[in-house]
Amino acid sequence: MPTTPEVLISEVGPRDGLQSVKATMPTAHKLLWIDALVAAGLREIEVGSFVPPSLLPQMADAPAVVAHALQHPGLTVMALVPNRRGAEAALASGVHKITLPVSVSEAHSLANVRKTREQMLDELRAVHALRRDAVPGVAMEVGLSTAFGCTLQGAVAEDDVIRLAVACVEAGADEVGLSDTTGMANPAQVRRLFTRLRAELGERAGAAHMHNTRGLGLANCLAAFDVGVRTFDASLGGLGGCPYAPGASGNVVTEDLVFMFEAMGVRTGIDLSKLIAAREPLKAGLPGEPVYGMTPEAGLPKGWPTHPTP
């Protein structure tokens, strides 16, 4: 039985999830939650974002959370930074990897970070110069927001996505992934765009960050897997915008995604029972917050782990 993981599940709950809810999870609970995620076998976690606490008080403890996460050997500790100032703080904290959001939709870019796409590319170049001089071992990833459509702009041209991805690599990004920020992606589009992305960027083509807004989260992950994507963002309990509410963001649920891959015989390196157990510290740290997931609710099937029986 092969034990080497074939896909990397990148858990974004402690950043993407926690910054989307109103309540602030106490630091001690964040650390317990991260420990439980690591115990389940997660190898990459986006643990926080480095933004002014006045904007996102939920993320004010990011340096402490990073310091704790760094004690787990083998874990890639990741943080989101919106700009050069955030990158300085993140690099000082000791993270292994930083990720920057760049919107393909100009309207979304202005609304989200109050910068044009060109200004975000300038920011990217500044961050790249910073890490190159200060801590060259730190990886820099870009997630292209609204790559599959925008609630402000509507359809997003696929040529725009690819052009911007190439520009991000030229600006210094090690990897460029595609995000379905608005839950508008479909499997055919996912296959086309990731195929083009890999053709243009080769090994610098990054993660699929899918949302389940219209129920297509797993189908879109499957479509991305089919064309060679091997890194997938997901959020435990689907935290990050209520997935069943109108206009929801709805991250793909880590538990369901891991169930899909493991059931297919695609190794994730994650123990699904322990992953489901990691919902407890999440719930304890955010009392009253809805936590989603079909697999945890239905339970694991009889005979799990099942293996193909041809």
Added chain:
Amino acid sequence: MPTTPEVLISEVGPRDGLQSVKATMPTAHKLLWIDALVAAGLREIEVGSFVPPSLLPQMADAPAVVAHALQHPGLTVMALVPNRRGAEAALASGVHKITLPVSVSEAHSLANVRKTREQMLDELRAVHALRRDAVPGVAMEVGLSTAFGCTLQGAVAEDDVIRLAVACVEAGADEVGLSDTTGMANPAQVRRLFTRLRAELGERAGAAHMHNTRGLGLANCLAAFDVGVRTFDASLGGLGGCPYAPGASGNVVTEDLVFMFEAMGVRTGIDLSKLIAAREPLKAGLPGEPVYGMTPEAGLPKGWPTHPTP
């Protein structure tokens, strides 16, 4: 723009959905609901099942519902029959197509219809003889239950599925589809099994009937589409076992399935706005019953219908 539908969505809500809820939808509401489904563009509807009213009072009005549905030109009116006696009543009502459930799992077969698989094949031969003599134009379909796993037996061998499918065709079935009765299917298994089914049965390989118990309903439909399946069962509002409750059956939600295909540019012949409107008569006829669907809750994306913009 192509307008010929490329896939057939077979709506099972009026049968599979309504027989799974405790309340009985009044006949007048059933007719309004079916009219709304037809107005949205559905071309095949399983309108009821012919079983003793003592067992399923929800289906006692099946002949009246069939009679009404037959007035819609172009609609394939379908009913479930568990045995020869049910088939007699169904054929007398004038349906275009009957479907019989045959379990691959012997344990499930005994629990569900109190017959072994061999006894169900005998039943199938008797029903085939009946329709051949009485109304030869009526199609006979088999849905193989527990084809992807069984809550009683656990894993189901793929060879058993294929052997039983061949036996059903030999017993007279025009089409044999595969049902994920227990929500245990995964996309790799779906691709393997439908590929083998088509290799063995050719054009007699039938529909994919997927459940969303563990969130994989649409991913499994995509996997089936990828290997050539073109008929998909689905239930409006996911009616048919609460999809979000432990042990749920959870039919694939018609609205989400149609959204996926239409977004991919695969024509269903269905108007998604009218399909969402068809939830109203369903809700009116079953007050208080939960109705699911991510696409109806999130709404259609800006600029819908979108078309690929390479």
